[in-house]
Amino acid sequence: MRTGGTTPRPSTRLQLARVALDAALTVAGVVGPVGALESATATARDRVPGVLVVALNDRRYDVSLHLIAAVVPLHDLADRIRERVVRAATAAGLARALGPVNVVFEDVVAGEARAGR
């Protein structure tokens, strides 16, 4: 007798959100995601803070990361984040779903130049 239900596979949107955020947090200079509700990707079951993934009309998804950073050159940091996200999405088999990766620095924190995780 089968017991319990199957866990539904996460949507591409949610997978992209997780992959993008995890990748961004590994970049030195990224302190963390912002916690605001409007900057999160959420379903009824899950919530990924600091990343907003929105479907485009070409089957790809626009990824916007809303981050808190250390006080470092932010455009270089954004480029490194973008590279890391693209690499992680490719490794996860999500390269074709990945559209533009926007990086929004919402705040900076002095003395927090830690690498992510």
Next chain:
Amino acid sequence: MAEEPRSRKTASQAVTAGEEISPLAAERGATRIADAVVTKVAGIATHEVPGVYALGGGAARAIGTMTQAVGMSARTAQGVSVEVGEREAAVDLTIVVDYGESIPRVAQEVRENVIRRIEGITGLSVTEVNVTVDDLHVPGEEEEAPARVE
């Protein structure tokens, strides 16, 4: 179940619409820097200059002391006002200078350091940094209240 594409505005859409904060388009997406970031960088850069005792006018400092005590604000934001465009930023600062320091020298160093830090960190070009010296800090003038608990 397939999810409905959402109608919320993304960063790139906001950039296209010319909204808010400084967008800089890159090949694979845009980078935006919030006003709060420019404000904080300006505040930190100001504090780095010897001779600057505090940021903000009297009222701002009093309110800042209270809000910091309850963790609601950073000392780097008070006394700083920024105007941020797509590529440029203008900064207004209100500072308190230590008594005995040369005010023109401190103001000039603040200006140079704020420009260097904002341009280096955010890539924005700083068009002006206006410095208002609101007060002088004289040592002993405002004794810190003794701690009530150890």
